[in-house]
Amino acid sequence: MSGPWKDLxxxxxxxxxxxxxxxxxxxxxxxxxxxxxxxxxWETFPVTRLIEGWGLTMTTLNYVGIFAIxxxxxxLLTGYTGQVxxxxxxxxxxxxxxxxxxxxxxxxxxxxxLPGATxxxxxxxxxxxxxxLRLRGNYLVVVTLGLVFVGDHVFRNWRSVTGGNAGVSVSxxxxxxxxxDFRDLTLFGHGFEKEQGFFWLIWGFVxxxxxxxxxxxxxxxxxALQAVRDRDIAAEIIGxxxxxxxxxxxxxxxxxxxxAGGLYGTLQAYVSPIDFGLGIAIQYIAIxxxxxxxxxxxxxxxxxxxxxLPRVIDGLAKDFxxxxxxxxxxxxxxxxxxxxxxxxxxxxxxxxxxxxxxxxIAGIWARVKAYFKAWPxxx
Amino acid sequence: MGDSTTNxxxxxxxxxxxxxRFGGVTALDNVSFHVNPGELFAVIxxxxxxxxxxxxxxxxxxxxxxxxxxxxGWEVVxxxxxxxxxxxxxxxxxxxxxxxxxxxxxxxxxxxHLQMKTGFLAGALWWGRAxxxxxxxxxxxxxxxxxxxxxxxxxxxxxxxxxxxQKRVELGRALAMEPRLLLLDEPVAGMNLEETEDMxxxxxxxxxxxxxxxxxxxxxxxxxxxxxDRVMALDFGMAIATGNPADVQSNPDVIAxxxxxxx
Numbered sequence: 001m002s003g004p005w006k007d008l009x010x011x012x013x014x015x016x017x018x019x020x021x022x023x024x025x026x027x028x029x030x031x032x033x034x035x036x037x038x039x040x041x042w043e044t045f046p047v048t049r050l051i052e053g054w055g056l057t058m059t060t061l062n063y064v065g066i067f068a069i070x071x072x073x074x075x076l077l078t079g080y081t082g083q084v085x086x087x088x089x090x091x092x093x094x095x096x097x098x099x100x101x102x103x104x105x106x107x108x109x110x111x112x113x114l115p116g117a118t119x120x121x122x123x124x125x126x127x128x129x130x131x132x133l134r135l136r137g138n139y140l141v142v143v144t145l146g147l148v149f150v151g152d153h154v155f156r157n158w159r160s161v162t163g164g165n166a167g168v169s170v171s172x173x174x175x176x177x178x179x180x181d182f183r184d185l186t187l188f189g190h191g192f193e194k195e196q197g198f199f200w201l202i203w204g205f206v207x208x209x210x211x212x213x214x215x216x217x218x219x220x221x222x223x224a225l226q227a228v229r230d231r232d233i234a235a236e237i238i239g240x241x242x243x244x245x246x247x248x249x250x251x252x253x254x255x256x257x258x259x260a261g262g263l264y265g266t267l268q269a270y271v272s273p274i275d276f277g278l279g280i281a282i283q284y285i286a287i288x289x290x291x292x293x294x295x296x297x298x299x300x301x302x303x304x305x306x307x308x309l310p311r312v313i314d315g316l317a318k319d320f321x322x323x324x325x326x327x328x329x330x331x332x333x334x335x336x337x338x339x340x341x342x343x344x345x346x347x348x349x350x351x352x353x354x355x356x357x358x359x360x361i362a363g364i365w366a367r368v369k370a371y372f373k374a375w376p377x378x379x
Numbered sequence: 380m381g382d383s384t385t386n387x388x389x390x391x392x393x394x395x396x397x398x399x400r401f402g403g404v405t406a407l408d409n410v411s412f413h414v415n416p417g418e419l420f421a422v423i424x425x426x427x428x429x430x431x432x433x434x435x436x437x438x439x440x441x442x443x444x445x446x447x448x449x450x451x452g453w454e455v456v457x458x459x460x461x462x463x464x465x466x467x468x469x470x471x472x473x474x475x476x477x478x479x480x481x482x483x484x485x486x487x488x489x490x491x492h493l494q495m496k497t498g499f500l501a502g503a504l505w506w507g508r509a510x511x512x513x514x515x516x517x518x519x520x521x522x523x524x525x526x527x528x529x530x531x532x533x534x535x536x537x538x539x540x541x542x543x544x545q546k547r548v549e550l551g552r553a554l555a556m557e558p559r560l561l562l563l564d565e566p567v568a569g570m571n572l573e574e575t576e577d578m579x580x581x582x583x584x585x586x587x588x589x590x591x592x593x594x595x596x597x598x599x600x601x602x603x604x605x606x607x608d609r610v611m612a613l614d615f616g617m618a619i620a621t622g623n624p625a626d627v628q629s630n631p632d633v634i635a636x637x638x639x640x641x642x
């Protein structure tokens with residue numbers, strides 16, 4: 001075991017390192033290994049049986065990754081800057097439709113259409129942000145709620161781009177980086193399934209986005225955002241331009257959402273307006289509340305939770321007879337369906353977290369950490 | 380120092396004929412004053428006399444209807460708060476303007492916002508310059524931590540600190556701005572004797588050793604009389620007396636404002 005002196009910081013640089021302690025570095029290694037090997041393990045039959053029994057298929061994990069990216073964006077705006085937005089799903093839609101259009105019509109390569117989708121999200125955010133951000137609190141929520149309906153209208157009626165109600169295929173958007181095609185991945189002479197390629201692609205972007213957002217929030221611009229959230233008048237007095245920082249937070253959050261949207265489109269291969277409605281916007285809010293407002297790891301933990309829990313409940317319903325739930329293994333009767341059970345559980349979780357642990361799962365994690373740091377003492 | 384319009388030094392701040400109204404209430408009525416370089420200038424007066432309104436005009440939070448404020452010859456009235464902060468007016472708030480969820484280091488680093496340059500892109504990429512800037516400014520912040528003796532609380536979210544320390548952190552944040560002029564709004568309100576003495580010592584250190592001119596709004600008369608170079612007394616938005624502390628304290632108008640007219 002390393003003694004405490006190994007942790008002694010003698011330079012400010014050491015204090016600023018992201019993975020500053022041996023434990024954190026060990027965690028980083030574990031995460032990298034998980035990233036590299038989860039898709040490989042998935043091929044071995046016993047593991048697959050086990051985790052798929054819990055509902056954790058590769059596809060579920062891929063959707064979780066996309067939710068995580070989108071939630072990182074929303075957390076920057078809502079968790080760090082304190083501006084609640086119900087319109088996040090619109091920007092996800094902007095990215096997805098851009099991917100569909102750029103892939104099918106312009107035949108842009110991957111390294112052009114994904115940055116393109118991100119930039120478009122940024123541009124739309126810069127255009128809309130200044131109008132929305134003149135308001136705050138409940139008024140901002142209502143305006144961004146309106147944005148969802150405007151977005152929905154555009155998605156349903158701009159048929160040449162979005163395909164209207166029926167939706168549009170995104171399978172023509174290329175996913176090739178140099179010789180590597182993530183849809184049809186071959187590494188070291190071994191061919192991989194589409195789900196495996198997507199895992200490496202999507203979770204790679206989760207890591208990059210998380211790192212960029214973490215860097216923003218621990219440096220000057222991110223501190224300014226948090227100052228705007230905590231006390232806007234005081235922030236102005238120390239020289240923070242409220243308008244500029246709020247607009248930038250909105251635009252960057254939209255850009256990240258659009259990037260998530262582009263990946264979402266290619267993963268699902270087909271998108272339609274129901275993928276970007278109010279339900280999805282609320283789901284993103286649920287992710288950051290459950291995961292932890294104003295934390296980077298909370299966005300990812302929350303996505304894991306919100307993305308995986310419905311699948312797990314579906315999986316359990318196949319094996320066990322849940323009382324009062326119809327359509328599960330027990331089959332007959334019951335007053336609830338499995339999907340409405342899912343919604344009830346989510347509603348209870350959101351309400352429960354807001355009442356009991358507003359800092360979310362990240363807050364519980366922080367308390368557990370604090371407990372073991374002081375162990376065996378209780379203070 | 381006495382009444383020092385005559386000593387030949389250009390004042391750092393000149394306010395002339397400030398008038399500010401909210402509907403029918405006249406918060407400031409033709410108030411004029413100046414602050415000399417290195418001076419500790421106190422503003423006193425009963426509740427509602429307009430003391431904090433002066434600060435809000437100096438910061439650009441309020442815009443006076445009439446009058447002018449010049450900071451080293453630069454017209455402050457009509458400027459946005461951010462532009463005024465850039466010119467070097469730092470401030471603490473009467474009922475705390477701290478960022479309660481952030482730790483002490485982050486609060487003080489925020490004080491250095493204008494001294495730093497890192498934007499979103501450079502910050503996200505953690506480029507060499509962004510990283511260097513973080514380290515450099517962290518060094519400056521540590522000097523303030525040492526000056527104000529806050530070493531034990533670096534990583535505590537300031538919302539969890541006791542009130543007296545929070546006031547001190549706010550002074551630190553204003554100092555981190557390297558202000559040309561420091562506005563302190565009731566820095567010892569609600570403090571016990573020891574905390575008041577500590578704070579007075581810090582204010583004197585800032586004023587004498589760092590040479591920062593200070594405008595102090597305060598109710599604690601004993602402290603004002605001890606540390607101020609000059610005092611202005613306000614009542615119902617009007618300056619009723621300006622001068623050295625002893626003169627203002629014995630001015631009959633000031634006594635009447637605090638204690639009422641003898642009947």
